[in-house]
Amino acid sequence: MEHTDFMSIDYNAYNSALNKTNSVLKTVFFISVLIYGIAVDSTRASLFIILSMAFITVYLGHIKPSCYLRAMSIPVLFIVLSITAVAVNFSRTETGLFTLTLGDLNIFVSKRGITKSIHIIIRAFGALSCMYALAFSTPMADIIDVMRKFRLPEVVIELMFLIYRFIFILLDTVETMTRAAVSRNGYSGIRTSFYSFGSIGKNLLLYSLKKADSAYNAIESRGGGIVFYSEDRSVKATEILFCVLYFAVMICLS
Amino acid sequence: MTKNEKKLILLSCVFALVFGVTQSTYAMHIMEGYLPKLHCVAWGVLCLPFLAAGIIRINKIVERQRRTLLLLAMVGAYAFVLSALKLPSVTGSSSHPTGTGLGAVLFGPSVMSVLGIIVLLFQAVLLAHGGLTTLGANTFSMAVAGPFLSFGIYKLFRRLNVNKLVSVFIATALGDLFTYCITSIQLALAYPSEVGGVGASVVKFMAIFAVTQVPLAVIEGILSVIVMIGLEKYAAPELEELYY
Numbered sequence: 501m502e503h504t505d506f507m508s509i510d511y512n513a514y515n516s517a518l519n520k521t522n523s524v525l526k527t528v529f530f531i532s533v534l535i536y537g538i539a540v541d542s543t544r545a546s547l548f549i550i551l552s553m554a555f556i557t558v559y560l561g562h563i564k565p566s567c568y569l570r571a572m573s574i575p576v577l578f579i580v581l582s583i584t585a586v587a588v589n590f591s592r593t594e595t596g597l598f599t600l601t602l603g604d605l606n607i608f609v610s611k612r613g614i615t616k617s618i619h620i621i622i623r624a625f626g627a628l629s630c631m632y633a634l635a636f637s638t639p640m641a642d643i644i645d646v647m648r649k650f651r652l653p654e655v656v657i658e659l660m661f662l663i664y665r666f667i668f669i670l671l672d673t674v675e676t677m678t679r680a681a682v683s684r685n686g687y688s689g690i691r692t693s694f695y696s697f698g699s700i701g702k703n704l705l706l707y708s709l710k711k712a713d714s715a716y717n718a719i720e721s722r723g724g725g726i727v728f729y730s731e732d733r734s735v736k737a738t739e740i741l742f743c744v745l746y747f748a749v750m751i752c753l754s
Numbered sequence: 755m756t757k758n759e760k761k762l763i764l765l766s767c768v769f770a771l772v773f774g775v776t777q778s779t780y781a782m783h784i785m786e787g788y789l790p791k792l793h794c795v796a797w798g799v800l801c802l803p804f805l806a807a808g809i810i811r812i813n814k815i816v817e818r819q820r821r822t823l824l825l826l827a828m829v830g831a832y833a834f835v836l837s838a839l840k841l842p843s844v845t846g847s848s849s850h851p852t853g854t855g856l857g858a859v860l861f862g863p864s865v866m867s868v869l870g871i872i873v874l875l876f877q878a879v880l881l882a883h884g885g886l887t888t889l890g891a892n893t894f895s896m897a898v899a900g901p902f903l904s905f906g907i908y909k910l911f912r913r914l915n916v917n918k919l920v921s922v923f924i925a926t927a928l929g930d931l932f933t934y935c936i937t938s939i940q941l942a943l944a945y946p947s948e949v950g951g952v953g954a955s956v957v958k959f960m961a962i963f964a965v966t967q968v969p970l971a972v973i974e975g976i977l978s979v980i981v982m983i984g985l986e987k988y989a990a991p992e993l994e995e996l997y998y
Contacts, residue, residue: 510880531886538887539791574882575785582788582941585931585958591949610948619787620945627787631886635879643879653809655816655823662827663834667876670835698980705832705981706988716821723927725819 507671508567509635516561518637522735526638529648529743534630536750543619545754546626552746553629556634571632572625579621586620587613640664645730661728666708673707674700783877784892784937786885793944798890801871804898808868815865825860830869833857834876838970855926856978858901859908895936904929922982927975934967935960 513519518526537549557563587609589596596610634643641664648657677700681687686696719726791798818825833854858866873895878884884892904925907947942955 509882516763534787534887537932538787538794541790573788574793578783578785578788581962585941585955585962586945588959589947589949590915594949613948616945624785624787627885628785628882631786631878632882635882638875653813654769655809655813656868656872657946658823659812659827660875662824663830663872663876666828666831667834670831674835694976694980698977699984701836701977702981702988704835704985705985708828708832709825710873711823713821716824719824739879 509571509632510527510529512567512636513639516563516637518556518561518686519639520733521637521739522644523642523735523738524649525735525743527634527643529746530579530630530637533746533750534627534634536666536747537626537630538623540754542754543622545750548750548753549626550622551628553626553633557633561637561719563636563661568632568636571636572628575624575628579624583617583621585749587617589613639729642730645728658726661726666711669711670704670708674704677703777838783874783884783896784888784940786878786888788885789888789891789940790943792938794890795888797894797940798889801867801890801893801898803903804864804867804892805871808864808866810863811862812868826865826869829857829861830872833869834873837873838881839875854897855899855904855974856922856981857930857939858905858929859925859978863898863905866901867893867897870901873896873897890939891937895933895940899936900933901928903932919979919982923975923979926978927971930971930974934963934971938963 533549537546552569558565558568583650589608589610590606591606591608593606594608595606596608596613599606599608601607641661643733644660644664647660648654681696681700685692687693756929812823812826815826839923854866854870857869861869871889873887874884874889874892878889907928908925910923911924912918916924937957938959941959942952945955946952946955947958
């Protein structure tokens with residue numbers, strides 16, 4: 501569970517060359533491209549988004565291409581399973597491009613099914629690359645801060661900030677517990693795996709309850725109230741120009 | 755061997771390869787960009803009343819006892835970390851599902867929907883499981899439908915005087931299965947089958963995702979029980995506090 505492995509997106513966001521640009525601009529830009537791509541639902545626009553977002557993330561943000569490609573492969577299982585369900589049809593009478601007959605049941609893939617599947621895949625990866633462009637350039641704390649500026653309920657914002665911080669505390673603990681269990685053959689078989697996993701789950705919950713308690717005491721002893729600081733960075737004219745040009749090209753293409 | 759039998763064997767080999775090689779079992783998080791625009795908006799709107807109820811309830815709890823805010827945040831972080839944990843040697847690299855069922859049993863379902871949407875947002879941005887435009891649909895299936903069913907079943911079974919651990923197992927496992935049914939319906943509504951429409955499509959999605967989701971529901975149930983046993987043994991006072 502190295503930083504470069506498990507939480508690699510977060511780690512890369514802090515090191516991105518785009519981390520220094522204004523977070524409101526970044527968030528609004530990537531989210532509006534994302535929404536536009538899904539709203540117009542055109543294959544050409546989506547292809548443009550896939551290529552341009554890869555350029556923004558890898559070239560402008562200095563994210564390693566291997567890292568970007570690995571992130572792109574995360575939803576492959578979902579795509580394979582759900583596209584199979586979209587493309588493959590069952591019927592007693594109809595047949596398609598490829599047909600497999602079992603008894604009197606035809607399992608077939610039609611031409612329309614294939615076109616539709618390709619369309620869905622391209623749109624999904626277009627949207628995915630927008631989300632990655634945001635995730636790989638803006639650390640979570642900045643995204644939460646943008647949401648605060650958009651007036652989400654304060655209690656939700658506080659919860660998000662706290663959860664984000666606590667995740668790292670718990671990840672450290674889990675790593676230690678898992679290593680302890682593995683070194684005692686705790687994951688050697690299915691039975692022991694379940695036992696170890698359940699024990700870690702239970703201990704982690706106890707540990708997090710204790711941690712929450714001590715965090716509360718720490719805050720109260722310092723006078724109470726939780727303040728989250730954020731850094732405001734100015735927006736450059738060239739960045740706005742870039743966004744406007746981007747939208748112009750995208751609207752022309754779709 | 756007839757031609758059809760050969761085809762069948764080939765098909766099953768392809769399936770075995772796909773399931774054997776790929777690692778992620780987050781298969782039921784609907785990925786970014788998969789749903790058409792209207793579906794994204796509709797499922798999001800459907801979640802709003804539950805989220806509003808949850809936020810009002812959290813505000814009330816926090817007003818009474820400020821300490822609880824940190825407790826809830828810890829539970830959210832816990833759900834995130836637990837959902838990312840690997841359980842080796844079960845299916846190579848399987849993974850624990852959301853854990854929202856146990857959360858609903860412990861804290862009540864409306865609070866869990868607020869924590870659930872935050873965890874789902876974090877999973878989308880930090881782990882790339884799920885997505886931003888599909889956040890509404892994922893929240894409805896995983897943080898609203900599942901937890902509410904788990905909670906209802908747990909309460910019902912407890913009233914019928916069923917053993918507590920049996921209730922936890924059935925509630926969390928069924929909550930997980932319900933989540934998977936809802937996701938299949940969401941996918942089917944978005945992409946009705948060419949032959950047979952939505953109905954046929956639901957059957958197809960459920961059949962395909964059953965491969966990963968049915969074992970996961972049982973695992974979720976077993977693990978929830980193990981965690982529950984541990985909590986009752988070592989953390990009875992904390993549990994009392996959690997029931998509010």
